Amino acid sequence: MTGSMTKKPLLTIKNVTKKFGPIAAVDGIDLDIYENEFFALLGPSGCGKTTLLRMIAGFEFPTSGAILLSGQDIAPLPPEKRPLNLMFQSYALFPHMTVRQNLAYGLEVERLDKAEIRRRVDETLASTDLSELAERKPEQLSGGQKQRVALARALVKKPKLLLLDEPLGALDKKLRERMQLELKRLQHEAGITFVIVTHDQEEALVMADRMAILKSGRLLQVGSPEEVYEAPSDPFVANFIGIMNFLKGRMETDGAFTAEGHSLLPGAPAKAGLALLAVRPEHVTLSADGEGLAGVISDIAYHGLDRVVHVRTAASDGPVQVRVKADEGRGLDIGSPVRLAFNAAKCRVFAAEGGLAAQS
Amino acid sequence: MSYNAARPNLLAAPAVLWLVAFMIVPCALILLFAFFERGVFGGIDYNLNLDNFRRVADPLYAGIFLRSARIALTAAGLAILIAYPAAYAITRALPTRQPILLFFAVLPFWSNYLIRTYAWIVLLNREGLVNNLLRGLGYHGEPLSMLYTEGAVITGLVYNYLPFVILAIYSTLSKLNPELIEASRDLGAGPVRTFLRVTLPLSLSGVAAGGVFVFILSIGNFVTPALLGGGRFQMVGNLVYDQFLSANDWPFGAALGMVLITLMIVLLMLQAHMTARASGETRGASADA
Numbered sequence: 001m002t003g004s005m006t007k008k009p010l011l012t013i014k015n016v017t018k019k020f021g022p023i024a025a026v027d028g029i030d031l032d033i034y035e036n037e038f039f040a041l042l043g044p045s046g047c048g049k050t051t052l053l054r055m056i057a058g059f060e061f062p063t064s065g066a067i068l069l070s071g072q073d074i075a076p077l078p079p080e081k082r083p084l085n086l087m088f089q090s091y092a093l094f095p096h097m098t099v100r101q102n103l104a105y106g107l108e109v110e111r112l113d114k115a116e117i118r119r120r121v122d123e124t125l126a127s128t129d130l131s132e133l134a135e136r137k138p139e140q141l142s143g144g145q146k147q148r149v150a151l152a153r154a155l156v157k158k159p160k161l162l163l164l165d166e167p168l169g170a171l172d173k174k175l176r177e178r179m180q181l182e183l184k185r186l187q188h189e190a191g192i193t194f195v196i197v198t199h200d201q202e203e204a205l206v207m208a209d210r211m212a213i214l215k216s217g218r219l220l221q222v223g224s225p226e227e228v229y230e231a232p233s234d235p236f237v238a239n240f241i242g243i244m245n246f247l248k249g250r251m252e253t254d255g256a257f258t259a260e261g262h263s264l265l266p267g268a269p270a271k272a273g274l275a276l277l278a279v280r281p282e283h284v285t286l287s288a289d290g291e292g293l294a295g296v297i298s299d300i301a302y303h304g305l306d307r308v309v310h311v312r313t314a315a316s317d318g319p320v321q322v323r324v325k326a327d328e329g330r331g332l333d334i335g336s337p338v339r340l341a342f343n344a345a346k347c348r349v350f351a352a353e354g355g356l357a358a359q360s
Numbered sequence: 361m362s363y364n365a366a367r368p369n370l371l372a373a374p375a376v377l378w379l380v381a382f383m384i385v386p387c388a389l390i391l392l393f394a395f396f397e398r399g400v401f402g403g404i405d406y407n408l409n410l411d412n413f414r415r416v417a418d419p420l421y422a423g424i425f426l427r428s429a430r431i432a433l434t435a436a437g438l439a440i441l442i443a444y445p446a447a448y449a450i451t452r453a454l455p456t457r458q459p460i461l462l463f464f465a466v467l468p469f470w471s472n473y474l475i476r477t478y479a480w481i482v483l484l485n486r487e488g489l490v491n492n493l494l495r496g497l498g499y500h501g502e503p504l505s506m507l508y509t510e511g512a513v514i515t516g517l518v519y520n521y522l523p524f525v526i527l528a529i530y531s532t533l534s535k536l537n538p539e540l541i542e543a544s545r546d547l548g549a550g551p552v553r554t555f556l557r558v559t560l561p562l563s564l565s566g567v568a569a570g571g572v573f574v575f576i577l578s579i580g581n582f583v584t585p586a587l588l589g590g591g592r593f594q595m596v597g598n599l600v601y602d603q604f605l606s607a608n609d610w611p612f613g614a615a616l617g618m619v620l621i622t623l624m625i626v627l628l629m630l631q632a633h634m635t636a637r638a639s640g641e642t643r644g645a646s647a648d649a
């Protein structure tokens with residue numbers, strides 16, 4: 001993960017902008033992706049993820065900026081000449097060809113001999129667990145099977161870089177979780193760099209070595225899942241990744257954050273003024289009395305391993321979510337007054353201007 | 361469940377009745393004549409036999425059948441060759457422009473068939489527009505006699521049925537998922553290979569529909585060969601026409617008609633089979649898009 005930072009990037013996206021008419025679908029993105037990385041592009045629907053992938057694959061042209069593959073500008077290359085493959089969101093399997101023919105298609109173009117094609121197709125069919133389905137047409141496959149055929153069709157080409165546009169988006173939750181690990185295994189075995197697009201933050205956290213968060217065509221943050229989860233660069237990222245509580249208050253020049261008379265010294269202070277404190281449910285503790293921000297329990301959600309207690313406070317728009325162990329939370333009642341204490345080292349503070357608006 | 365797709369639906373009853381009363385019954389009656397004989401003074405002798413069908417196989421008539429089939433096949437082939445690029449170009453135009461382009465492609469069809477065909481006489485005859493144009497371009501030989509040739513008949517047939525073929529091919533091409541083309545390019549195939557291995561195979565059902573349409577309407581056609589072809593027995597259509605209206609040999613005309621209709625049914629069934637297969641494939645491909 002961090003070791004890859006010292007390598008030369010496989011893919012470099014240099015200040016790339018794509019405009020459709022007046023709107024910029026992709027807006028000045030700079031990004032380096034390294035060899036053998038499993039990289040996730042994460043962002044809400046419509047933030048420009050597909051557009052960015054299509055520019056890398058050669059189906060759209062940047063309005064400005066450059067895309068380099070192994071240091072080489074790929075702008076002059078048509079899609080068929082680019083040593084990378086795209087797995088389409090719709091899978092785009094050829095309906096008139098069998099699974100085997102779909103896989104062989106990309107190899108026939110390379111003018112490999114028949115035996116070699118057969119060998120590589122069989123090998124890929126086996127590694128993606130598709131051998132039994134080789135003679136079926138796409139219409140005879142389930143959604144999950146089609147997804148695997150689309151993946152196999154791209155993998156069999158052994159590209160340097162594989163782009164996957166929401167590859168698991170059409171699958172149900174169980175299958176999706178299995179395929180997340182399956183994708184990681186295949187990426188590892190094949191030694192191919194994966195760039196995967198998703199709008200599911202959990203998926204990105206589970207799979208990616210590094211991830212980038214996009215919003216309205218702009219890049220907000222790039223980093224490992226831990227970095228992004230632990231140290232989100234702005235309230236949008238904080239809110240988008242995992243569950244985040246926001247408290248409105250003031251930042252003082254001495255570095256203390258104060259909300260509703262409760263004061264703490266957060267791990268990452270911002271400049272003085274109106275501020276927004278962000279803290280995850282697992283970094284808040286509850287007590288019936290004693291020190292802390294005053295609140296009232298509005299809801300308790302049981303999750304098996306733990307409970308998420310919702311506490312209404314004067315400092316937050318919505319209830320503050322607190323994660324407690326399931327047996328510790330047994331005595332809590334809706335409506336009881338409680339005090340909230342925060343693990344100051346895990347809190348982040350953002351300047352209030354602009355930040356408040358981003359909190360949805 | 362009260363809804364059952366396999367149960368006949370009463371809503372179709374009026375259309376079925378209409379078909380039976382005005383199509384199937386009269387056709388069946390005429391076709392029955394095929395098994396009888398022409399009376400000595402015209403009319404029909406109800407004397408059951410297969411002589412008329414033997415006569416259809418006579419080299420004289422079989423030759424006309426073959427010639428008609430050749431003309432119809434050429435017309436269908438040419439129509440496809442002209443219509444395919446046109447339909448392809450229309451699907452590549454901006455979605456907002458496509459309806460207007462289709463409108464222009466189909467426009468000739470809305471004018472009267474006879475007038476359209478007569479227009480070709482004006483164009484093709486010895487004193488016609490084409491010969492005048494050639495003279496204007498510096499051609500000084502004998503005026504070309506293009507009218508009353510097989511070429512003129514084929515031209516007329518292609519011209520008349522082209523709009524249908526464009527529509528048929530357009531309808532399959534426009535349903536083609538553009539990501540299939542992109543997937544082909546992405547896997548390393550250039551534009552030509554992509555066309556031959558993806559676009560063309562997936563639009564064959566439209567090509568077949570258009571081709572069968574032109575073939576069937578051409579092989580039985582009698583107006584175009586009568587006006588542009590000159591000779592009396594250019595095509596089977598003229599032969600049938602002649603049996604019913606001049607030779608007064610209804611049984612033989614009916615036998616000819618029966619052979620034609622059988623041919624049509626076989627072709628239509630083949631084409632329907634092909635369309636059903638193709639739609640199964642595209643449904644499978646777009647189900648989870």
Ligand SMILES: Nc1ncnc2c1ncn2[C@@H]1O[C@H](COP(=O)(O)OP(=O)(O)O)[C@@H](O)[C@H]1O
Pocket residue numbers: 020024025043044045046047048049050051052
């Ligand atoms: N071909 C296009 N023409 C016009 N606008 C487009 C086109 N493709 C995408 N857009 C717009 O660009 C934005 C980003 O789209 P997209 O890249 O598909 O987002 P995502 O994949 O993140 O959901 C959207 O607002 C979308 O409407």
Ligand SMILES: [Mg+2]
Pocket residue numbers: 049050
């Ligand atoms: Mg998308």
